Amino acid sequence: MPEPDEMRAAEGHAIAARLREELARRRISRQALADMARISLSTLEKALSGSRQFTLATVIRLEEALGTRLRDGAAAPETAPAPDTAPEHMGAYSRAAVHWIEADYLTLRASFGEPGAIYAYVTRIFWDDAAGHLRFTEAERIDGAFAQKGHVSMPNLSGHTYLATCEAGQHRLITLGRPTRDGCMFGLLATLHAGTGSQLIPIASPVAFVPRGQTKESGTGLVRPGDPAFAAFRTILDRAINDDFCRFRQ
Known part of the structure; x- marks a missing residue:
């Protein structure tokens, strides 16, 4: 049976794969996704590369920004309307x-x-x-x-x-x-x-x-x-x- 750390890593790889697919399908940049999810680009880059595990809070923000499910078994969030206010910075x-x-x-x-x-x-x-x-x-x-x-x-x-x-x-x-x-x-x-x-x-x-x-x-x-x-x-x-x-x- 896989160890918990192996299970977390496998789930992280699956989430990263889904994110890369969404980025390509929607033709948006990683910076744009980070802005939409209100996370730093560095956090997103490290999670996508596998050098840092996705936290639950980060995954939830990404799901809400994209209006799609990233986790297996997670309830699909309601489709969020496109943001109409630019980030504070x-x-x-x-x-x-x-x-x-x-x-x-x-x-x-x-x-x-x-x-x-x-x-x-x-x-x-x-x-x-x-x-x-x-x-x-x-x-x-x-x-x-x-x-x-x-x-x-x-x-x-x-x-x-x-x-x-x-x-x-x-x-x-x-x-x-x-x-x-x-x-x-x-x-x-x-x-x-x-x-x-x-x-x-x-x-x-x-x-x-x-x-x-x-x-x-x-x-x-x-x-x-x-x-x-x-x-x-x-x-x-x-x-x-x-x-x-x-x-x-x-």
Whole structure:
């Protein structure tokens, strides 16, 4: 007869297998599931890898978040409604309160590789039903391998919007001020730029988010002085500094 510890380990492996299946079927990330269940990502990762046993409290939270049974013989919880309030660390905003920001935005920033040029691409901000908070993805980038995606924080205290990417501990952050009357948002992007060889250099640039289709010039890619869209894009991007949405100091 198996020992109690072996039985617990076997049950843990079965729960982990069911969780991985649910993550794949629903196409949600481990971070999203951790947020939904109000547990740390570290706790979830260790339990899924088998380096830590699932506690009963953790399993119950996961079952309630997913609305499905993970334990053999456990009564299936009632299907929980999709969360409509973001986690506290993202600002605890409700879906109704941030509906206005959901859109595709023409995104403008300085080119990191070609002085004087502007880099244009598209950022989509949307509500993730499964995770219960806003997310963003980038598209139409000429360097598509470096397209970012992540979560959106909107705390009431600062009144700013934060688009954060965190992959394997590496962060990129866009800080945007309150929208203008025409729905544009301006602020600062801070990230890493590939330097000589494998060197990565911290770099920052003013950034502009313009609702897609609002400007006559809406092309994407590297826009150089003399290109048809350059003058319009330069005027828009300069508002980040000229209208005091961000500042540089040395």
